[in-house]
Amino acid sequence: MEQSILNFYEKSISMKQVLIDAVIETLTMSLVSTLLATLIGFALAIVLTVTDKNGISPHRYTYKILDVAINMLRSFPFIILIIVLFPVTKFLVGKHTGTFAMIVPLTIGTAPFIARMIEGAFKEVDRSVIEAAKSFGTSKVQIIFRVLLPEAFPSIISAITLSLIIIIGFSAMAGTVGGGGLGAVAMNYGYYRFDGTYIFWTVFILIVLVQIFQSLGDFLYKIVKH
Amino acid sequence: MIDIKHLSKYFNNQKVLDDITLHVNTGEIFAIVGHSGAGKSTLLRCINGLEGFSEGSVNVLGQEVKHLNESGLGALRSQIGMIFQNFSLLNQKNVYDNIALPMKVWGYSKEKIQARVDELLKLVGLEAKKFVYPKELSGGQKQRVAIARALTLNPKILLSDEATSALDPNTTKSILELLQEINTQLGVTIIIVTHEMDVVKKVASRALLLEDGKVIGLGRIEELFLRPDEKMMRFLGEDEELPQEGVNIRLFFPSNVSYQPIVTQMARALNLNFNIVWGKLEKLNDHVVGSLVINIDEQNASSITAYLQEKTEVIWEII
Numbered sequence: 266m267e268q269s270i271l272n273f274y275e276k277s278i279s280m281k282q283v284l285i286d287a288v289i290e291t292l293t294m295s296l297v298s299t300l301l302a303t304l305i306g307f308a309l310a311i312v313l314t315v316t317d318k319n320g321i322s323p324h325r326y327t328y329k330i331l332d333v334a335i336n337m338l339r340s341f342p343f344i345i346l347i348i349v350l351f352p353v354t355k356f357l358v359g360k361h362t363g364t365f366a367m368i369v370p371l372t373i374g375t376a377p378f379i380a381r382m383i384e385g386a387f388k389e390v391d392r393s394v395i396e397a398a399k400s401f402g403t404s405k406v407q408i409i410f411r412v413l414l415p416e417a418f419p420s421i422i423s424a425i426t427l428s429l430i431i432i433i434g435f436s437a438m439a440g441t442v443g444g445g446g447l448g449a450v451a452m453n454y455g456y457y458r459f460d461g462t463y464i465f466w467t468v469f470i471l472i473v474l475v476q477i478f479q480s481l482g483d484f485l486y487k488i489v490k491h
Numbered sequence: 492m493i494d495i496k497h498l499s500k501y502f503n504n505q506k507v508l509d510d511i512t513l514h515v516n517t518g519e520i521f522a523i524v525g526h527s528g529a530g531k532s533t534l535l536r537c538i539n540g541l542e543g544f545s546e547g548s549v550n551v552l553g554q555e556v557k558h559l560n561e562s563g564l565g566a567l568r569s570q571i572g573m574i575f576q577n578f579s580l581l582n583q584k585n586v587y588d589n590i591a592l593p594m595k596v597w598g599y600s601k602e603k604i605q606a607r608v609d610e611l612l613k614l615v616g617l618e619a620k621k622f623v624y625p626k627e628l629s630g631g632q633k634q635r636v637a638i639a640r641a642l643t644l645n646p647k648i649l650l651s652d653e654a655t656s657a658l659d660p661n662t663t664k665s666i667l668e669l670l671q672e673i674n675t676q677l678g679v680t681i682i683i684v685t686h687e688m689d690v691v692k693k694v695a696s697r698a699l700l701l702e703d704g705k706v707i708g709l710g711r712i713e714e715l716f717l718r719p720d721e722k723m724m725r726f727l728g729e730d731e732e733l734p735q736e737g738v739n740i741r742l743f744f745p746s747n748v749s750y751q752p753i754v755t756q757m758a759r760a761l762n763l764n765f766n767i768v769w770g771k772l773e774k775l776n777d778h779v780v781g782s783l784v785i786n787i788d789e790q791n792a793s794s795i796t797a798y799l800q801e802k803t804e805v806i807w808e809i810i
Contacts, residue, residue, distance in 0.1 A: 397579035397637075400539060401572070401593040401644060402565035411596065415583045491583050491624040 283450055284466055290364045291446035291474070294436040298371035299429045305372065306379025306428075307421075309335065311409060313380065314387040321395070321405045335377040343435050346374050347442050362443030371432055371439060379428045386420035387413050419490040426482025430475050437471065447471060492517045492648065492680050493538060498547035500533060500704075507533055508544065509704040520674050520681045522695035522712070524688070530704040531684045532652050538682065539571045539650060540564045552647060569597060572641030572679075576653040578633040580625045586612070586636050587621050593643040611639040615669065631662035638669060642679070649673065651683045655690055663687075667694050688727065692716060692775045700726055716773055717743050717780050718806075731769050733784060733810070738792040739768065740785050742799070743806040746778035753803050754783065761798055763791050784810070 313331055316324040341349070347370040351361040354369040390413055398412045414421075440448020447467045455464035493515040500508040507530045515521045525531040536542035537549050540556050549556040554567055580589050590611055594604045612618045615635040625633055634654060641649055651670065655663040671694055674681050685691060691698050691712060698715055700708035700723065707722045708715050715723060724731075733739050744753070749772070758764065769784035787795060792809070799807045 391577070391579065393575050393577055393579040394581060396541060397573065397575060397640075398592070398596075399541060400568060400650075401596065401641070402568035403593075403596045404561075404565060407596050411592065412581065416581055418583060489583075491585075491626065 280454075280463070280466070283454065283463075284447075284470065287445065287447045287450040287467070288470060288474075291433065291436050291440075291448075294364055294367050294371060294439070294444065294446055295429060295433045298368050298375065298436070299425065299432050301368065301372040302376040302379050302428065302432070303425055305376040307383055309376065309380035310383035310387060313384045314413065315405070315409070317388075319392070321408055335380055338373070338377040339381070341374070343370075343374050344438055344442065346370055347439055347444075364445040367436065367439040367444035367446075371435055374435060375428055375432055378431070379424060382424035382428065383417070383421055386417040386424055389420060390416040419486050422482065422486050422489060426479060426486075429478050429482070433471065433474055433478070437467075492552065493682070494548075494550040495534075495537070496548045496550075498534070498537060498544055498549060500530075500537070500542070500544040500546075507704050508537070511547070511699075511701075511704075511706055513699055513706070513709060515680060515682060517680055518674070518678055519697060520671070520683065520695050522691040522698040523682065523684045523701060524686070524691050524698050525701035526686055529701040531686075531701050534701065535650050535652055535682065535684045538648075539568050539573060569593070569644045570646050571648045571650060572638075572644070572646040573650040573652065574634065574637045574641050574654045576656050578625075578630070578637045578657075580633055580636055580640075582625050585622050585624050586617060586628075589625070589636055590639045590643055593640060597644065607643060608639075611642055614642070614673075615639045629662075630658050631666060634658065634662075634666055635669065638666075638673070642673065642677070647680060649679050649681045651681060651685075653684055653686070656685065656687065663690065664693075670694060688716075692773060694776070696776065702726065712775050713745070713778070713780055716775060717745075717782055731784065733768055734766070734786045737786050737788045739810045740787070740792070740795060740799075741808050741810050742783045742785065744781040744783070745804065745806065746775075746780050748804045749779045749781045753805055754785070757795070757798055757803070760802075761791075761794055763787070763795070765791075765795070 309331065313328060314320055315322050316328040318325065318328070347367070350370045350373060354361040354366050357369055358366045360366055394416065395408060395412060398408050403411065436444065436446055437448030437451070440446045440450070441452045447470060451464055451467040454460050455467065495511055495513050498508055498511040499506060511534060523531045523534055533542055537544050537556070538551055540559065544557070551567060552570060554563070556564070556567070559567060581592070584592070587608055590608045591604045594607060612621060615638055617632060617635055617639070620628065620632065625636070628636065655666050658666060667690060670681055673679050683690065683695060695712055697710060698708070698712050699706060700715065707726060708720070719727060754767070765785045765787040767783060768786045770782065772779055772781040796807065796809070799805050
């Protein structure tokens with residue numbers, strides 16, 4: 266009897282530790298990937314916006330090539346993309362499993378998505394505002410950074426929030442094919458050992474994380490939106 | 492100041508501007524008038540190079556627009572302000588930052604920008620709204636901010652593209668008064684694109700009438716509105732239903748005689764009766780001018796014309 270209580274106690278301590286470690290891993294994967302994917306997506310979005318046929322400096326082939334490449338990457342089911350990218354991941358990180366390795370497919374998988382979202386935010390900017398900027402002699406580079414970026418900034422904040430939440434979901438998926446984090450815990454403890462409490466806690470923690478980041482994103486949007 | 496010669500522009504094989512020649516003098520308010528789709532905004536955008544053109548020449552401030560490279564065009568544009576129908580303000584920037592933007596783009600120092608923005612806020616009467624965002628402003632206030640922004644770099648020319656079309660009549664009036672003030676006090680040459688005849692009549696000294704990309708009238712507005720030819724009449728949507736019998740005489744009252752009771756004086760002096768069959772008074776640039784058509788039987792027509800010729804300053808013609 267005493268033994269089983271002790272067992273239970275030890276088990277709950279270890280579960281707590283497992284979950285805490287998993288949350289840290291999930292957050293590391295998600296936040297670092299979001300940051301990298303945002304940087305890449307932002308650069309891609311600028312090229313798309315500038316070279317679009319109604320853009321500041323239209324260039325049909327550049328736009329078309331990027332457009333097709335982005336659509337191709339976006340059409341991969343994420344789990345397949347992780348596997349396809351194993352060699353790339355191994356080349357960049359040295360191995361293709363673990364928390365840091367998963368940052369590679371997460372970044373590559375979501376950068377095109379973020380690029381599209383930011384491109385959309387840029388396209389929402391009233392064309393006549395860009396025309397007005399041109400009318401007093403604003404250069405193309407200045408139009409991007411002094412007009413498009415400030416005007417699209419609140420929408421970009423929303424886009425990043427949405428992407429972060431999608432990445433949290435993807436990171437859980439990555440956990441099932443060798444990544445760490447909450448996905449791996451749910452898989453290893455919940456699915457293989459058939460322990461329902463792990464499933465419950467991982468799902469619960471994911472719900473809380475998504476709520477926190479969405480509220481944070483909404484709050485930031487309200488601050489920057491005029 | 493602005494010299495446009497034989498300007499033509501095609502868009503998808505369609506001629507949107509057709510052989511336009513016009514000259515805008517320094518310091519005047521010039522109007523480009525037309526119904527929507529006539530090509531007037533396109534013509535305006537050829538002046539600051541926002542639109543290219545196919546044939547002809549556009550010379551602005553001594554420079555041929557089509558020969559300018561990107562930096563040359565930028566430099567020219569810094570001397571030409573422009574305002575728009577939907578104000579085109581940055582919604583994420585407050586009034587101060589909107590007005591300061593052209594100077595920031597051109598790398599002016601912070602002190603210079605501050606001094607200039609304060610000066611402009613005073614000119615457009617929005618000192619109290621310095622740190623307010625555009626969404627909290629009325630349409631008229633937004634256009635005032637846009638005007639201040641267009642004047643930031645001390646331009647020689649101001650282009651106005653339907654700037655009052657989204658505003659109510661009273662606000663339109665106050666914006667037009669502001670534009671007149673800018674024209675007379677700062678000596679800025681203003682080109683107004685509009686489809687509102689009242690705007691043209693109130694502020695412009697000369698106008699160009701555009702229909703389907705073609706010039707159908709060009710001249711001083713007194714002439715255009717007071718003695719409209721057939722095309723102009725159709726343009727203004729005016730129909731005259733004149734009697735078929737007898738003689739119709741059209742009288743034009745220039746501003747110096749428009750308040751004199753000429754018609755009744757003439758009737759008494761000649762002891763003749765005639766019919767007034769059409770007439771209107773117009774206020775052009777604060778002058779009142781009028782036009783009247785009288786109908787009279789043929790044997791008395793010559794005494795009327797003789798009277799008009801000798802005793803009055805009225806301009807007349809038999810139609």
